[in-house]
Amino acid sequence: MVNGTSALLADSGAKGWPLSRIATPSLDDDGSYDADAKVPLSEDTPSIVHRWQQSNSILSLAASDRYVFAGTGGNEIQVFDTETYQQVDTLTGHGGSVLCLYVSTGKSLLFSGGSDSILKVWDTDSLKELYTIYSVFDIGDIFAVLYSEMLETVFFGSQNASIQWCNMTTIDRHTSLDKSGLPSNRFSKFFNSSGPGGKSSPVPKETMLAVPKTLIELPYHSVVPYAHFGYVYCMQIYQPPVHTPLGVVEEYILSGGGDGNVNLWAMRHGTFVCLRKLSNSTSVLCMTVMDTFLYCGLTDGVINIWDLDAFQLIKSVHAHKEDVLSIASFGNCVFSGSAGYVRKWSRDLSLGSRWECHNGLILSTITVERDNRRVLITGGNDDSIALWDITDSFPNCRPDLSFANDQLLASLATFVSFRTVSGSEEYLADCRRCATFIKSLLKKFGAASHLIVTDNNRNPIVYGRFSANASDKTDTTVLFYGHYDVIDASGSGKWETEPHSLSGLNGYLYGRGVSDNKGPVLAAVFAAAELFQEGKLRINVVFLIEGEEECGSIGFQASVSAKKDLIGHDIDWILLSNSYWLDDEVPCLNYGLRGVIHLTVEVSSDRPDLHSGVDGGIDREPLMDLTKLLAKLTDDAGKVLVPGFYEPVRPITEAEERLYEQIGENSSIGLSKDLLMAKWRLPSLTVHAINVSGPPNQTIIPHKATATISLRIVPDQDIDAVSATIQHCLASQFAAFKSRNHLSIKINRQADAWLGDPENAAFKTLANAVKEAWGVYPLYIREGGTIPAVRFLEKEFDAPAAQLPCGQASDHAHLDNERLRIVNLYNAKNIWRRAFDELPKRTKLTNGLRRC
Amino acid sequence: MCRFLIFKGRDPILLAHLLTRPEHSIINQSYDSRLRIDNRRPINGDGFGVGYYTPEADPELGDGPCVFCATTPAWNNLNLARLAEKTKSSMVFAHVRASTAGVLSETNCHPFTFHSLMFMHNGQIANFHRMKRKLASHMKDEYFLYVQGGTDSEWAFALFLDSLDKLGVDPSKPAGVNGFGHEMIRNAILLTIQYIKDWSKQCSEGDTDNEEPSLLNFAVTDGHSVIVTRYITSRTEEAASLHFSTGSKFIEYEPGQYKMERRDRRQDVILVASEPLTFERSDWVTVPTNSILTINNQTVLLHPIMDEFYQTDPSVPRSSNFAASRGLVSPIVEPQASTNVNLPPLEREGRRRLSITV
Structure with missing residues (x-):
């Protein structure tokens, strides 16, 4: 990692990156395309793997080895299995939008922060809540959270411009049994006041906070009040290579704020110290770090690249028309999300492509690696989460796909x-x-x-x-x-x-x-x-x-x-x-x-189609004959009158009867045994359609009428015998009409039953x-x-x-x-x-x- | 002491959603103010004012705001209700007044305007009557002559205009496409506060210990940026209340019941108010005492005012004694803030429910 980084640095130097601000032409997300830009618009865009449609805006995403977690505007964290793409759980407990998520893979912990000023900690395997953490200050929305494995500390940034932290090794010291300190419960001059006549304000809904697993009141000295002069939107871990001026192997925290600053922090003797401020023109909404390069997504659509080695702004690119709301990196690629579109960039943001991901703002973007495949996951305010296959973006990455389930899906897509x-x-x-x-x-x-x-x-x-x-x-x-x-x-x-x-x-x-x-x-x-x-x-x-x-x-x-x-x-x-x-x-x-016999029955006369006002009443009409003939097939209760139609049906055995009973006991379909038997083990007769010659108006006597009929047959009926019986039955009934019309019966196809x-x-x-x-x-x-x-x-x-x-x-x-x-x-x-x-x-x- | 409200949105809002419809709208605050219950006069009935910028840039309309004000109580003004139902704007100032200085007169109603600028004040300037002559002679003629009424607030606005002028900006000139810039307005407000602080001290006749502090919650805008202060000239007292709320949409989910929706992390709707407009607890954040809130485009910034009255440790309690003496706290009997630093902050401030019921 360390050696690789310096090699990459040498590379970038050789390419001669401009060390001054050069804005590339604006690339609008509304589809307009600047011919001067070197950026192809639609080449090399990833294919969509899957999409999860939810009913609330997707504000945050995080992934563990097994799951994708999505924080929603509906106060929930939705959990999806990345192998089967099934939604496996919904984590509830937040009393507001879940604005940020972070997964500690080493510790199997999921951290979530919300607009309810609450930070929760979950077990990523059992999906159970471990801690509910709150601050004694009025911090507002929690926009950013991260966990430093090295410091074993969770950090979070809030709406009131503060950053707070909690060391997970000592967390149990701060356990509280008293729910009255929770932001939703504690005394407030306003929310606990009475109106005219002593009427109290509405009591906060406490249902969600009924029994927090373990309540943690953050130590009140672990706070930096004005970590920024604006909302703390995003945080990143930065572990610099040893040769850089920061020197020792240490994890630093980068925070990006509404004031446009990126601050570099370190934990020194229990205090959180700001070492550097990198100043950007507008609010820093999102960040990603690649080696020693920091990419900042800003509100005016600009992405700034900082060299964290020299703390120097290397490049500033007008990447999107609207706010750059989310950014992620993988290998040598950077992915930035804005209104509707994601752009994929080379590491110097000189080359890229774009594709439409969401019908709305792309609020969260992460990359994950699984089975040697690389996937970009985007979440938007169109209430959906989309998974994109970005493996092809990495020529050196040759996933072993031969029989992975992904390959099954890929083959099925072609099929x-x-x-x-x-x-x-x-x-x-x-x-x-x-x-x-x-x-x-x-x-x-x-x-x-x-x-x-x-x-x-x-x-x-x-x-x-x-x-x-x-x-x-x-x-x-x-x-x-x-x-x-x-x-x-x-x-x-x-x-x-x-x-x-x-x-x-x-x-x-x-x-x-x-x-x-x-x-x-x-x-x-x-x-x-x-x-x-x-x-x-x-x-x-x-x-x-x-x-x-x-x-x-x-x-x-x-x-x-x-x-x-x-x-x-x-x-x-x-x-x-x-x-x-x-x-x-x-x-x-x-x-x-069941087996089937499809047949067509046709009654026709020797005369052409006639007018009922001119010729009505002279002849027996073919359609009348056909309907009378069809009527002879069943009695008034619907029982089929074809001789021997219900025989020979194989008698039911005890073993088979038990199978029907098991269905009744274990299935939710709610069909009775008799109904199932009628569908499965008894024969049936259906008249599908009657068609007539001539135009379909009310004055025509058609010269020909055709009915399509099918019979479903069952063991132990003999298909040829049933076929002969129905034909004989129709012919003899028709003969009894003594009609001058003609009957023809055609067996279209037949197939045996199987048991x-x-x-x-x-x-x-x-x-x-x-x-x-x-x-x-x-x-x-x-x-x-x-x-x-x-x-x-x-x-x-x-x-x-x-x-x-x-x-x-x-x-x-x-x-x-x-x-x-x-x-x-x-x-x-x-x-x-x-x-x-x-x-x-x-x-x-x-x-x-x-x-x- | 008064109540004020500021709205800034990416899209215009119907004024009724701010002024009349919410359960705790600014008009309802004029007779049901929760954070300011004066036992003698429990209402903000000494007039009101609404100022808003017209949404479309129209050269005939100019760049200044429209202000509608009256000396009747806000809840009694039919025209206000009518206008609110038919007016939309993406930048609104609203104010209901309970006079501390100055008579009942339309010239004393906030917000005050000067060309493209608009200004409101919630609070009072200590020793104002003693510093008024100093103030008058400090200012350029045009700002001295601007003052029409008799309130400390209007004089503070004139001082702000003069401060802008002294910083090299002519406030009567069109502000330009991006206004005067939020840094410039913030600096001018800080300068205004500095003058008031200095003069107040000079006029205190040496009896500093028994001096009342000044409560300086100012709101000013050039139609682009908004600067709001929550400030008190004291290290130990709490400033007058100020809250803010941001989100993607301010929605009415039941008649009269509003909440701030967060469908993304943007601040498409920004509300700043002396008292929350709703009882949705997690929607509102307290502006820390002695700080400046800035709205730049659709972004909220928070800067501390780091002077002799600043407390670096946010857990150090401020007392509401002064506010209480002015009749400015809630009627709920609340235990006095303790100065015992060994107690955790919520206990110290009496904000744990158990300790309240004891």
């Missing part, structure tokens, strides 16, 4: 950016590029991978195989099925983010396909890839990722059957992750899906993996929908299937604002990783495939 809408000519190219992307990703991770083309030139299937490479590998092989196509997101106009661009907000990822099915597919791919890269993959994992699932898997069956030699004949388990939890809280495993065995080894392995990831055992659920490929794959490979739902019930699959919670994605990866490690060979004798 989602392809508009892979199936069944539309417009998106064919996107689908192809997406399939190639998955193939390349699998290959990069070490899998054998090909595209399997489907013969009718539909979207290709991506095949990938990770072969077991662990020293104790087995010959178990699993087939993971997923799809890369999505439902069209255009047209509704109700997306709050760009649907084909992955956006991170409040711990969720938003984007079309993120939950159905791109996120879950990538989680499984990364799980297998991780094990493979570590040389710990004990089983073979085969991926089949198709591109026509949303269109009924057209061409899938034929292509898979044709490529069976490639895919393998010895598949033990079929795995998939293409459904959702029952609610937002409890993880689930899915063991059943897994929740008792088998695959479900047991997944259940244990879920317990490990989520801390609870999963609920076993079925679903009323249909995934055509599942039952086909079971039959084709003679292997039972198991499904792990990845996302939550509120994921909005197929709807606007589709999303996936990041922690669900990470846990899905962890669950698959464990499952791939533990899935046993199927003993076909005892755990044979149950007939559906």
